[in-house]
Amino acid sequence: MDTSRLLRLGExxxxxxxVGLLAGAVAGGLAGLVGQPIGWALVSTLxxxxxxxxxxxxxxxxxxxxxxxxxxxxxxxLYWLIGFPLARLAHEVLTHLVLAGTPQLPPDPxxxxxxxxxxxxxxxxxxLWLHERLAPRWWRRVAPRNADAAEVYAAYAAHAKQVYEAxxxxxxxxxRSRERAARR
Amino acid sequence: MVDSSKVPVSGSAGDTGADTGQTERVWRAxxxxxxxxxxxxxxxPAIHLLGPTVFLVALGVGxxxxxxxxxxxxxxxxxxxxxxxxxxxxQAVVMLEMARYAMATGESIFTGAARVFKxxxxxxxxxxxxxxxxxxxxxxxxxxxxEITGIPWVVTACIALVLVGVIFTLxxxxxxxxxxxxxxxxxxxxxxxxxxxxxVGSWGDLASTITGMFxxxxxxxxxxxxxxxxxxxxxxxxxxxxxxxxxxxxxxxxDSGAGMGAHVPKIRGLRHAAEQEAMxxxxxxxxxxxxxxxxxWKGWRRWVTFDALxxxxxxxxxxxxxFTVLAQAAARENPNVKSLIEGGDRDAALGAMxxxxxxxxxxxxxxxxxxxxxxxxxxxxxxxxxxxSRGQADMTYFFVPGAKKFKISHLYAGFLWGVIIFGILIxxxxxxDGPSGxxxxxxxxxxFAMGAYCVVLLLVNNRMLPKPIRPxxxxxxxxxxxxVFYLGMLFYSLARFGVVVS
Numbered sequence: 001m002d003t004s005r006l007l008r009l010g011e012x013x014x015x016x017x018x019v020g021l022l023a024g025a026v027a028g029g030l031a032g033l034v035g036q037p038i039g040w041a042l043v044s045t046l047x048x049x050x051x052x053x054x055x056x057x058x059x060x061x062x063x064x065x066x067x068x069x070x071x072x073x074x075x076x077x078l079y080w081l082i083g084f085p086l087a088r089l090a091h092e093v094l095t096h097l098v099l100a101g102t103p104q105l106p107p108d109p110x111x112x113x114x115x116x117x118x119x120x121x122x123x124x125x126x127x128l129w130l131h132e133r134l135a136p137r138w139w140r141r142v143a144p145r146n147a148d149a150a151e152v153y154a155a156y157a158a159h160a161k162q163v164y165e166a167x168x169x170x171x172x173x174x175x176r177s178r179e180r181a182a183r184r
Numbered sequence: 185m186v187d188s189s190k191v192p193v194s195g196s197a198g199d200t201g202a203d204t205g206q207t208e209r210v211w212r213a214x215x216x217x218x219x220x221x222x223x224x225x226x227x228x229p230a231i232h233l234l235g236p237t238v239f240l241v242a243l244g245v246g247x248x249x250x251x252x253x254x255x256x257x258x259x260x261x262x263x264x265x266x267x268x269x270x271x272x273x274x275q276a277v278v279m280l281e282m283a284r285y286a287m288a289t290g291e292s293i294f295t296g297a298a299r300v301f302k303x304x305x306x307x308x309x310x311x312x313x314x315x316x317x318x319x320x321x322x323x324x325x326x327x328x329x330x331e332i333t334g335i336p337w338v339v340t341a342c343i344a345l346v347l348v349g350v351i352f353t354l355x356x357x358x359x360x361x362x363x364x365x366x367x368x369x370x371x372x373x374x375x376x377x378x379x380x381x382x383x384v385g386s387w388g389d390l391a392s393t394i395t396g397m398f399x400x401x402x403x404x405x406x407x408x409x410x411x412x413x414x415x416x417x418x419x420x421x422x423x424x425x426x427x428x429x430x431x432x433x434x435x436x437x438x439d440s441g442a443g444m445g446a447h448v449p450k451i452r453g454l455r456h457a458a459e460q461e462a463m464x465x466x467x468x469x470x471x472x473x474x475x476x477x478x479x480x481w482k483g484w485r486r487w488v489t490f491d492a493l494x495x496x497x498x499x500x501x502x503x504x505x506x507f508t509v510l511a512q513a514a515a516r517e518n519p520n521v522k523s524l525i526e527g528g529d530r531d532a533a534l535g536a537m538x539x540x541x542x543x544x545x546x547x548x549x550x551x552x553x554x555x556x557x558x559x560x561x562x563x564x565x566x567x568x569x570x571x572x573s574r575g576q577a578d579m580t581y582f583f584v585p586g587a588k589k590f591k592i593s594h595l596y597a598g599f600l601w602g603v604i605i606f607g608i609l610i611x612x613x614x615x616x617d618g619p620s621g622x623x624x625x626x627x628x629x630x631x632f633a634m635g636a637y638c639v640v641l642l643l644v645n646n647r648m649l650p651k652p653i654r655p656x657x658x659x660x661x662x663x664x665x666x667x668v669f670y671l672g673m674l675f676y677s678l679a680r681f682g683v684v685v686s
Contacts, residue, residue, distance in 0.1 A: 019375075026376040026555075048379070073494065088382055115387040119378055122502045125494075126374030133367050177220075 009061065011142045012149055015135035016060025017053040019127055024049020024091075047094040051087035055080075056127065060135065064152045077124045084120035085113040211469035213648040214299030219289060224470035225446040227483030251324075251534065252419045253504050254511030255525045259412075260404050262396025262512075267416070268504065269397045271423030274669070276497045277662045278430050281641045281655060283488040286434035287443025288481075288653055291467035293434040293637070294579050296644035302583070304640060309579045311629050312428055316572045318615075318626070319345070319607035325561010328534065328554040342608050344562070348569050349604045353597060354455050362570055363440070369563050374499055376556060377506040385509035393508045410681035417673045418631070424500050427630040431637055432571035435578055443484045444468045451574065452593045463581060463592050472650040481653060573599040624684045628674065631684075635671035638663050 025045045059079055062068045068075035089105075089112070096104040106112040136156040143150035210218035256264050285296050298305040322344065326337035355361040381390075407416050425433070438445035447468045470477045515522040534557060577595035580587045587595065641663050645655050655663075677683055 022372070023375040023379055026372070026379060084382075111387050115385070115390060116382055118387075118390055119382040119385070122378035122381070122506065123375060125498060125502060126371050126376075126378060129367065129374060130371035133364070133371065 008146045008148060011146050012064040012139070012152070013057035013060045015138045016056035016058070016063075016131060018056075019130045019134065020052035020054070020056030021049040022130070023123070023127070024052050043095060043098050047098065048087065048091040051090040052084075055083040055087055056131070058083075059127075060131070063131075063135070064139075064148060066152075073124070073128060076128050077121055080120040080124040080127065081117055084123050085116035088116045089113065209471075211650065213469075215302070216295070216299050217466040219291075219467050219469040221471055222444065222447050222468040224444060224477050224480045224484070225441070226480055227487050251507075252415075253423070254508045256416065256419055257393070257396070257508050258511055258515055258522050258525050260407060262392040262508070263399035263402040264404075264407075264416075265393065265396040265508070266399050266402060267420050268423050271420040272497060272500050274662065274666050275424035275430070276492045277659065278638065278641070278666060279425075279433060279492050279496055280488060281645055281659060281663055282430050282434050283437055283442070283492075284485075284653070284655065285641075285644050285649065286437040286445065287484050287488065288649055289467035289469060290438055290444035290446075290448045291434075292438065292575070292578050293431045293640065293644065294575065295467065295582060296648055297640045298583060299648050300640070300643045304636070305579060305583065307636065308428060308431065308633065309576065311633050312572060312575055315427060315626050315630050315633075316568065317603050317606055319611050322561065322565055322607075322611075324534075325558045325565065328557035328561065331535070331554045332558065338611050341611055344565060345604045345607050345611075348566060349601055352570060352573075352600055355452075362566065366563060366566060369559060370499070373556060373559050373563070374502060376559075377503055380556070381506040381509045384513045385506075386513065389509045389512040390505070393505050393512070410683055413681055414677045414683045417677060418627075421631055421634060421670055421673070423504075424496070426634065428575065428633050428637070429571065430634075432575050435571070435574045437488075439574075442488070443481075444470060451577070451596050456593070465582070469650070472652040478652060569600060569603060572603060573597075627684045628678075631670055631674045635667050635669075635674065638667035638670065642667070 024047075059068075059076065062075075062079075068079070089109075092106050092112075093103045096102065136153060139146075139149040139153040139156075143153050209221040211221065212218040253265070253268055282293055285291070285293055289296070294305050294308060297308065319341065322341040323337065326340040326344065329335065329340050330337040351361070406412060437443070438448055439450045441450075444467060447464070449463060470481070472478060472481075511521075511525065515525070534554070573596050576599045577592055580595050580599075581590075581592045642660060646660065674684075
């Protein structure tokens with residue numbers, strides 16, 4: 001795969017990566033605010049943010065290439081049902097590795113994974129919410145140089161155009177009715 | 185139009201403009217100007233596109249979800265949560281019914297109330313001023329921010345008030361700006377609470393919280409005391425949006441261009457007031473006889489139902505489940521939390537919960553917890569100031585004689601800066617929640633308004649709308665139950681215990 005193709009894929013996956021990383025950074029960022037050592041904050045951010053970011057990027061690619069329906073909740077929930085527990089498992093293991101020197105699984109790994117799978121539904125709603133806000137704007141930005149981004153953005157734009165036309169029609173109608181009233 | 189009710193006050197079809205030789209079809213409803221018939225815009229093709237429910241979520245997810253319900257769970261057990269399920273589900277139905285009138289006419293529910301009986305609208309106008317000008321709602325979020333940063337909460341609250349005013353003044357279209365900001369903040373809240381719950385909660389906490397929602401009929405005898413009954417009933421009434429927040433949602437729907445709201449201009453910030461289009465004197469109606477129009481209407485109903493179920497119901501439920509899991513985890517870690525939460529000292533209880541999280545996952549989790557309380561406070565403040573100003577400007581513009589000399593953006597800015605300046609003065613010199621002598625009256629009015637808007641909804645949707653788009657009998661039954669519940673519990677609490685629902 002050539003570099004430019006990789007770059008284009010990276011651009012498609014970027015918003016999903018940012019949302020995942022942002023979620024992981026919630027903990028790390030606030031650690032800095034409450035005056036914790038910067039190393040602690042960084043470990044927390046990266047150990048959770050990077051796995052979530054990579055998974056988020058993966059979802060962005062699936063959506064961009066229409067392997068899942070854009071913006072639909074069910075495939076997103078299914079994706080995070082598996083992805084979120086894995087990201088949390090990686091977070092636990094990595095944090096132990098960095099802070100204690102040895103990797104360690106949580107005490108009851110199966111129970112841990114099941115609990116995280118349940119929580120994943122909540123995470124999926126938040127992820128969908130943020131991704132739907134950020135991704136279309138980003139894809140529009142890179143559309144001139146990225147044909148795939150242009151294509152996925154076109155799907156969103158088709159809807160926006162429809163709404164715009166409806167509004168224009170109503171503005172025209174209002175103007176006509178004002179002019180009619182002025183003639184009376 | 186097909187409907188022509190025989191009741192004089194209610195809606196009927198008709199024509200105007202005979203003197204000009206042109207016939208404009210109209211829908212006559214109540215005592216105000218008839219609504220001209222216009223085309224209903226197409227509903228968004230994909231239901232996943234987010235609507236103005238974001239405002240309701242921002243307003244509704246407050247201290248009730250993050251503090252009151254976790255508190256009740258610690259005192260009475262997770263089984264008490266079935267009452268939360270009932271409260272939020274009732275509010276979801278109210279939301280759908282508010283949307284029915286707003287999307288069908290492009291009018292606010294306040295105008296709907298005025299079509300039935302104008303004094304009802306003035307009651308809401310006065311209640312909004314009495315209940316919502318006090319800046320007490322800022323205190324919890326600003327106090328949490330003080331825990332994180334050390335900045336005194338009054339300073340944060342005053343700066344936040346001025347910032348809100350400046351942002352809304354500079355915005356070209358206030359709705360667009362606020363929807364974007366709130367959407368981002370709520371997305372962050374949802375993702376963040378899910379992560380914090382995943383860090384500190386356990387399978388057992390989550391299982392008991394969720395199964396408790398289906399323990400229908402559980403009501404411990406201790407809850408029937410003068411100390412707890414008003415709190416339990418208040419927590420049910422204030423599960424999700426409380427007071428007049430549902431009524432303001434109709435204004436946000438209109439500004440988002442949902443349904444016939446597309447025919448009404450958006451409110452602009454003061455700096456762009458010159459570009460403000462004139463507001464039409466009344467709303468519009470679509471042709472309910474036309475099957476193509478009815479098909480579009482069904483599309484809009486699907487869209488708003490998705491908003492109500494997944495976004496409003498789902499997110500409110502999710503945040504409260506997360507915070508209940510957190511409270512249970514905190515109480516397990518530190519038994520002192522339970523006694524503080526039961527004792528009712530909110531700030532002490534939130535501090536103890538934060539300490540308990542710090543003990544489990546390092547001090548960072550304590551900070552994260554306060555960060556979310558501050559975020560909830562910020563969301564509620566942004567939403568509340570906009571909504572209050574929007575509602576008062578709407579009623580003033582349409583119903584105060586001479587107010588049409590101003591643009592609606594001027595009136596909006598007047599109410600916004602009025603409530604901000606009053607809020608700063610009170611924060612600096614007065615009681616933030618309002619004078620102690622009238623606190624009970626304010627709590628009474630807030631709950632009474634909820635019962636009253638259920639009655640208004642029944643009247644407006646069943647008498648002011650054409651028959652094909654009126655609510656089904658079972659929806660009316662649920663809204664009727666809401667009216668009886670809110671008003672019944674309010675007066676029962678007063679009569680039996682001599683205490684107002686709190």
